[in-house]
Amino acid sequence: MTTQPRPLPTDVVEARLNHLTDRSRRGALLPEEADQFAAHLRDLVRRLEDEEDTSRRLLAQRQEIAAERHAWEQRGDRAERVARSAARDAETALTARLTAEARVRELEAEVARLHEGEELRPDERTIPTPAQWLWLWNRATPTKRLEIAAAVIDDAARASRCFVGDHEGAIAHYRRRAEQAEDLLRVAHETSNQSEAERARATAEVARLTAGRAATA
Structure with a gap:
């Protein structure tokens, strides 16, 4: 190789x-x-x-x-x-x-704050306490809340007008006047009943006397 x-x-x-x-x-x-x-x-x-x-x-x-x-x-x-x-x-x-x-x-935290103090209303037929009213308010719909708020404002306005106009005093005054009128009517009725009885006795006496005179004649 x-x-x-x-x-x-x-x-x-x-x-x-x-x-x-x-x-x-x-x-x-x-x-x-x-x-x-x-x-x-x-x-x-x-x-x-x-x-x-x-x-x-x-x-x-x-x-x-x-x-x-x-x-x-x-x-x-x-x-x-x-x-x-x-x-x-x-x-x-x-x-x-x-x-x-x-x-x-x-x-x-905000929800807890809003629900603080509320209390379940056991019976709807009873008037709610403030705590029960708060429970109802927190669970009401926006429409229902507006209705409640309008009713509260209207009631407050009426109460204010009653306070300013002394409606309670006027009611008490008219109640006393009504009681006095009832007393007067009762007295008048009793007096009327007594007068009718006296007129009946007088009529009977006249009739008796008239009958006696006719028999004598």
Whole structure:
């Protein structure tokens, strides 16, 4: 088995080519040296082509690596933007939840305050106490509350007018006048009954006397 001779280094080949070129210019190039010159020149061209191919492959690989790195950087940037956006959304959601929980606690406290002091009305046929009235008010519809409020305002206005006009005093005065009139009517009736009895006795006496005179005659 024969082994291929190792190729000479490029700098050695270039040095020999330069030497042979110089001899060729001076016309001192031997025939065997011309063959060597052609062989070295072909070897150098092949090496240059190989290096060019290698350079192109390396350049393509570098471009692929650069493109892949750029793609990874872009994906990393997108991932970072997504992470920052998710963090902002999470912070916003947390703030909204804490705000909602605080609002719920505030509303619960307000509801407890509104229901404080109320008492269930066991029998609807009875007049409600203030605590029972508060229980009914808190469970009434808005329309019913407006009706109750209008009735309360109307009753208050009537009570105010009665107080200013002393309606209770007037009622008591007229009640006394009515009682006095009833007493007078009773006395008059009794007097009328007594007069009728006296007239009946007198009539009977006259009739008796008249009958006695007729018998005497």
